[in-house]
Amino acid sequence: MAESAQARSEQPRAARTGASRPKVLTSYDPRTGEVLGEYAVMGAGELTRTVRSARTAQQWWAAIGFDGRKRWLLDWKRSIARGTRDLVELISSETGKPRMDAAIEVTLAVEQLDWVARHAERMLGRRVAARFRRDREGSVARLPLGTVGVLGPWHNPVLTPMNSIASAMAGGNSVVFKPSELTPGVGAWIADTWSHLAPNQPVLQVVTGDSSTAAALTRARLDKIAYAGSAAGARELAVLCAQSGTPLTVEPGGRGAMVVQVDARLDTAAAAAVYGAMANSGQHPAGVHIVYVADSVYDPFLELIADQAGRLRPGADRRAAYGPMLVEAQIDVVRKQVRDALTRGGHALVGGLDSIREPYIEPIVLTDVPDTSSAVTGEAVGPVLIIHRVATMDEAAERINAAETPLPVAVFTRDVRSVPDFAARLRTELVTVNSTPVYGIHGPGRTRDPLTPELFTRAQTITDKHPTDQVTLGTFDRHPQRLRVARAIFRLRHRV
Structure with a gap:
């Protein structure tokens, strides 16, 4: 269901109260087990009422136009920015992220909201289009779909959903936002800032709950759903949306190659x-899982990796480089993958199985791991880096292309002009040069992408007949003289 294959495993240990579905969703600090808050597990009835009020608000929201929406969205941006300290603390508490990482996420989310608000009309407003036929001129505009559902992930609970929320709202849609069951407080905080700004216009509303709530959302007659998360979750959600006929936009997660x-x-x-x-x-759904290193620089590169990774420390204090694993089941995935890599002949450059000290995992760097190991073929879910030695760049390209799904790739080189030729050999849609993280290549999570707002709109074309055309369809009133002129022009143009 929306968080799908992970839905049950994403519920923290302390939150599991038995086989029956809980009526209340409890949010915990993964570092301490402290209860942070309780939220309703909303069902079909609550969702129906929420979507109904969202549709009413959407009519007002669409009618005020780009200028009106821009003013409201910029006011909302300022409201979020003023509450940055509280939001950062909430993100850190619900995800275990260091406050600095949470602050960076909030900053990027605010910047994204600002950018979409200021550029929506340029991206979506009516513009003159090229002539559709010789006898037709016209214009194209992007109009709102109506009410959009956004299913947010827990790893970036503000930045990732904000791109979809901001894009959908800027295009004139109302939004029903379901945050992850692990970060309901963050989702509620975001929606509350809007309701305080416009209490009588529920253009943005939050619904909380578990995977059953997400599944019910697919049956709530939304005009589109945007989802960011695991590939397994995307597949299950696609089945549910297909059953209800709800269009779906997906941003699958997955770290890439370097x-x-x-x-x-x-x-x-x-x-x-x-x-x-x-x-x-x-x-996180972006970053590096495997590094392919040219043979001649392999050893010095390993020395640098060992030094830098060896100095990192997870924890709950301000000096920690990163926090705990949030999903209990993923700790077991990391343990199984590392054990499989070592059993198949891999070596631990940094850390190893003893690095797994729940709920934390210290840095693990592996070398000489066979490509058949689950550490290579499985989903990257923990602080594990795999490094391969390659004789040539052709070998690197071949091994990257052998992945089951196309991977985003980061290329590090001083010869930037050589990258396009190398990239042409890769089965990927995204190559970054001398930078990471490697961001996802599909869906609504790509920030400042002018194509993203279009995902939440429909095109409307208006065409006009050109007044000087000699021949036209749509009437039985044909003029012989005009037909003779049209035939003469046809012969000249096509050399008949």
Whole structure:
């Protein structure tokens, strides 16, 4: 269901109260087990009422136009920005992220809301289009779909859903937002800032609950649903949306690959690899899972990796590099993958099985891991980095392309002009140069992408007949003289 294959495992240990569905969803601090709040597990009745009020508000919201929506969205942005300290604390408490990481996420989310609000009319407003036929001129505008559902992830509970929420609202839609069952407080805080700003216009509303709530949302007659999360969750959600006929936009998670060429700045590449693998305990949907390193720089690169990864420490204090694993089941996934890698002949450069000290996992760096190991083929869910030695860049491309699904790729090299030729050999839609994290390549999570707001709109075309055309359809009143002129023009243009 919306959080799908992970839905049951994402509920913290202390929140599991038995086989029956709880009426209340409890939010916990994963670092301490402290109860942070309780939220309703909303069912079909609550969702029906929420969607009904969202549809009424959407009519007002669409009618005020781009300028009106821009003013409201910028006011909302300022409200969120003024509450940054409280929001950062809430994110840190519900996810275990260090406050600095939470502050960066909030900053990026506010900037994204500002950007969408200021550029929505340019991206979606009516504009003159090229002539559709020789006898037709016209214009195209993007109009709102109506009411959009947004299912947010727990790893970036503000930034990832904000891109969909802001894009949908800027396009004239109302939004029903379901945050992850692990971060309901963050979702409620975001919706509350809007309701305080516009208490009589529920353009944005939050619904809380577990996977059953998300499944019910697919049956609530929404005009579209946007989802960010695991590939398994996306598949299950696609089935549910297909049954209800609800359009679905998906941003699948998954860390990518890095290629370190012989001329790369090794210290920069090593720092990027460690950050891409370890940030947020490796639980983010973007970053680095596997690094392919040119043979001649492999050994010095490993030294840099060992030094940088070895200095990181997880924990709950301000000096910790990252926090705990939030989903209990994923700790077991990391343990099984590391054990499989070592059993199949891999070596631990940093850490190992003894690095797993629930709920924390210290940095783990593996080398010589066979491509058949589940540590390579499985989903990257923890602070684990795998490094491969490659003889040539052709070998690197071949091994990257062998992945079951296309991976985003980061290429580190000083010869930037060579990247397009190398990228052409990769089965991927996104290549970044000398930077990480490697962001996801599909769906609504790509910030400042002018195509994202279009996902939440429909195109409307208006065409006009050109007044000087000699021949037209749509009437039986044909003029012989005009037909003769049209035939003469046809012969000249096509050399008949």
